[in-house]
Amino acid sequence: MEILQTPLKKFYIKTYGCQMNFSESEIISGLLLREGFKPAEDIQEADIIILNTCTVRDTAANKIIGKLGELKKLKELNPGLILGIGGCFAQAESEFLCRKAPFLDFIFGTQNKLIIPDLIKMVESSRISDDYETVLDISVQDESQFEYTDVSYSNPVSAWLPIMQGCDNFCSYCIVPYVRGKEISRLPGDIIQQVSGLAERGYKEIILLGQNVNSYGKRFSVKTDLQVTFTELLKNISNIEGIERIRFITSHPKDLSDDLIDLMSTEKKICKSLHLPVQSGSDRILKLMKRQYTREYYLGLISKLKTKIPEISFSTDIIVGFPGETEDDFNDTVELVKEVRYEQGYLFRFSVRTGTAAEKLPDHLSEEVKKDRLWRLMEIQDRITEEESRKYSGKTIPVLVEGADFKKEGEHLTGRTETNKIVIFNGSEKLIGNIVKVKINRTTPYTLFGEVI
Ligand code: SF4
CATH class of the missing domain: 3.40.50.12160 (Methylthiotransferase, N-terminal domain)
Structure with missing residues (x-):
């Protein structure tokens, strides 16, 4: 039957x-x-x-x-x-x-x-x-939320790995602390074990994730006397054989320590790119946003990073049209963008989130003003992105080969530079998972094209 x-x-x-x-x-x-x-x-x-x-x-x-x-x-x-x-x-x-x-x-x-x-x-x-x-x-769970055993990774070479949950910062515009709860870090032993397992399976790159990775270790998922900072965690991950690149996102400027900058400058496995959200270039707006740093402090960090790691690239998040933002405040942001020269900027106009402190602030701007400022800033950032991209032209750079478009002939391998630029080039699919040297022949703002040397 x-x-x-x-x-x-x-x-x-x-x-x-x-x-x-x-x-x-x-x-x-x-x-x-x-x-x-x-x-x-x-x-x-x-x-x-x-x-x-x-x-x-x-x-x-x-x-x-x-x-x-x-x-x-x-x-x-x-x-x-x-x-x-x-x-x-x-x-x-x-x-x-x-x-x-x-x-x-x-x-x-x-x-x-x-x-x-x-x-x-x-x-x-x-x-x-x-x-x-x-x-x-929608209840709030206990530490068992961190038991990730059978993750189905979508990339065969590079794995995202959450190291913490939630956020304690309560920036005035942000809903995250309300919907994701207080900041809790995973135990370092569990993270190391997971990364070692990934290395054994052939993963080459780890991207550590958290709303504010720099404050890792403040509060763990179980009661413990452990004291481990983000820099120490990074050092331990760097020692894992097989892992060749480490990235992390997102960094809060107020928690970016000198120790971490020193480690980034000396540890070869840590990629020389940093996503460092500034949100605004105006001290008055930064205060209203409750970001806990000033323009001078932020620019000081950028300068320290550029001095210690000359090849570093930056990306950022910016909100324009925050309640009460004047044309002068906006111009402070424009000047900061021109000074830092981010390779990539994620630019947004302010939109109010119900229940956040910013909802109650006076002087919300019209959509027309917000859109106008966003377009003006985008135009400037697009030009900088294009100019920074052109700097790769003619250079030979290490690229981690992440995948291939099997439908295409010729340039069909894709990978990333240490500075997180996408590169498309020709070569055998056997290169997937390796770091190869690629000579860049052509650039667009977000993608580089080249050939394997
Ligand atoms: S913007 Fe980032 S740091 Fe600020 S509250 Fe939201 S998640 Fe936390």
Whole structure:
């Protein structure tokens, strides 16, 4: 007798927002694979769809609301579909979601991704018993949130690795401390073990993630007397054989220590690029933003870094049109951008997040003014990005080969420089996972093109 097997359920995860969210989607994906689910090629063929959301900016929140309309239609066509939503937007707007999107099957918060397989089981059994309602769990979990055992990494060479959760800084515009909770670091032993495992599997690059990596070690996930700083953690990771590059994101300027700058200047494995969000070049606005540093302090850091690590490249985040920002404040930001010469700038216009301190500030600016300032700053940053990119032309630089576009002939390998520039070049796919020397022949603002030497 032929035994008919039920086909495995297929899942599709759509991720919005920062690297932390993308990394958490890799963790969710690993969990579902372990439970026997299969990844779907696209959203149409999925039996389970999960949105991992962001609420840091308006654009992400608007996209998510738009996506919910699409999901509703899919569910009407296929009532057996299981729909889940989680992450920052779901944490902040769970009530709104329950009211406006009752077709969702489960909602999870920023700290309970590990229970997603249980949530799916609850949905399935509630359907059998006809006792159906959206399953909601946005509770704050204990240290078990850090048990990442079966992560499904999307890159075969370079792995994102969260080393901490949450943030204690409460910058006045930012929703993160409200949706991700207080800052908690993973135990160094667990991190080292995970990195060693990745090295054994052939990973060459580790990107350490946290909302504020520089303050790693302030509070651990379990009660302990351990005292380990971020610099010490980096030193230990640098000693792991097989790992050739280490990056980290995000650094808060107020916590960037001299020890860390010294280590960056001497340790070859630590990449010479730094994402250092400045947010504004005006002291008055920095104070209103509660950023806890001044323009002079920030520029002092940049100068120290440029002196000790001459080849270093910088990227940053900037918010224009913060409440009360005058044309003079904006010009301070413009001048700072010209002085630092970031290779890349992530520029945004201020959008108010409900419940943050900035919501209550007076003198919110019109959208027209904010847009105008954003365009002006973008024009300047785009020019700097292009000029800085052109400096690579004719140089021969080490590139970590990350992958290949197998559909293309000729220039089809992709990799990154130490300074985090994408490079496209020709060569054998056997080079994936190696650091090779590439001569740069052509540049665009965000991509370099070259040939292997
Ligand atoms: S440091 Fe400030 S901007 Fe960054 S996550 Fe924490 S509160 Fe938000």
